[in-house]
Amino acid sequence: NWHKGPAMLKLIEEARAEGIDVAFDRYPYIAFSTGLNSFIPLADRQGSNEEVLARLIDEKKAAEIGKYAESRFKRLGGPQNVVVVGFQLPENKKFIGKNLVECCEMTGMEPWPFVRKMLIDEKLYPDIIGFAMHEDNVRLFLSHPLGMPASDGSVYSPEGPLGETMPHPRSYGSFTRFFGKYVREDKICDLSTAVHKATALPASRLHLKERGLLVPNYAADIVVFNPETIIDLSSFVDPHKFNAGIEHVFVNGVWTIKDGAHTGELAGQVI
Incomplete structure (x- = not known):
């Protein structure tokens, strides 16, 4: 656009x-801010946090959500344009200020599995900065x-x-x-x-x-x-x-x- x-x-x-x-x-x-949960389709964000987390934990449902997340990465120009912030768990604070590509290099994970894990571990609360x-x-x-x-x-x-x-x-x-x-x-x-x-x-x-x-x-x-x-x-x-x-x-x-x-x-x- x-x-x-x-x-x-x-x-x-x-x-x-x-x-x-x-x-x-x-x-x-040139960047916006929103929740990491924006990589979950709106329909799957409905209900309580527990209900949303249950969808992420379910392997079949998570695979469906992952397809949406991948399309979002593409719309943003790639995962390198997504910076993760706002982690609460001490073991995740090392990711603050890193883009998703850097996070994946640190963990050996692909972008969606990493995002999914962070959403589950942090109870949906992390935020992102999107350079779009x-x-x-x-x-x-x-x-x-x-x-x-x-x-x-x-x-x-x-x-x-x-x-x-x-x-x-x-x-x-x-x-x-x-x-x-x-x-x-x-x-x-x-x-x-x-x-x-x-x-x-x-x-x-x-x-x-x-x-x-x-x-x-x-x-x-x-x-x-x-x-x-x-x-x-x-x-x-x-x-x-x-x-x-x-x-x-x-x-x-x-x-x-x-x-x-x-x-x-x-x-x-x-x-």
């Missing part, structure tokens, strides 16, 4: 010309006037139980990556346009009242960053990293990040 980017944008532009209010967002990475997108399309979508950067992420912490997980780096670094890699380095748009794409444009799309602009009587949600140094530090193998170049943050007018450090203030609110 990599070649379909321009055609997709043409459809969106034609819809806009017809009066349909449509826009889009895109996160600034193209940089040209990321730039194409993020540079389009209707395109907005987004994270598609969740809230994590480098401390406590959440720090034991292996999330997609998008949860930490999406916007700093957008400004650092795609705006400063790749020059997909100028800085003022980039700020608009990350603030006023999505606020207006989501109908967030009194947010997204620096004007009187609006919420003072302000990020002060250095455009020469802002960049993401989170990676697929070391995701729990905060960003560089963020100097100050005000949340609802309260100084929350000062000189790169948290002040202890918690001024956020549910919108």
Whole structure:
């Protein structure tokens, strides 16, 4: 589908010309994150975990599931494009950050038998990072006037139980990556346009009242960053990293990040 980017944008532009209010967002990475159980057909993921595990343990059923998994490997360009993360068992942590080809070399197993074993051993919980997108399309979508950067992420912490997980780096670094890699380095748009794409444009799309602009009587949600140094530090193998170049943050007018450090203030609110 990599070649379909321009055609997709043409459809969106034609819809806009017809009066349909449509826009889009895109996160600034070429990889997605999902569960290792995505290599099981949706129909076979139904029911309790115990029921799904029983299907994997059954040799005949597992062979059927394996055919689906092999087709998924092919669609992703091969097992080398699938990186496994999120293992809990100590003996499996050596596989974290390795792609399936590397895991198979380490174990002497083929991709589907390895995936099956990990799903059974880890009770279905491992995750994967799938490298299935193209940089040209990321730039194409993020540079389009209707395109907005987004994270598609969740809230994590480098401390406590959440720090034991292996999330997609998008949860930490999406916007700093957008400004650092795609705006400063790749020059997909100028800085003022980039700020608009990350603030006023999505606020207006989501109908967030009194947010997204620096004007009187609006919420003072302000990020002060250095455009020469802002960049993401989170990676697929070391995701729990905060960003560089963020100097100050005000949340609802309260100084929350000062000189790169948290002040202890918690001024956020549910919108």
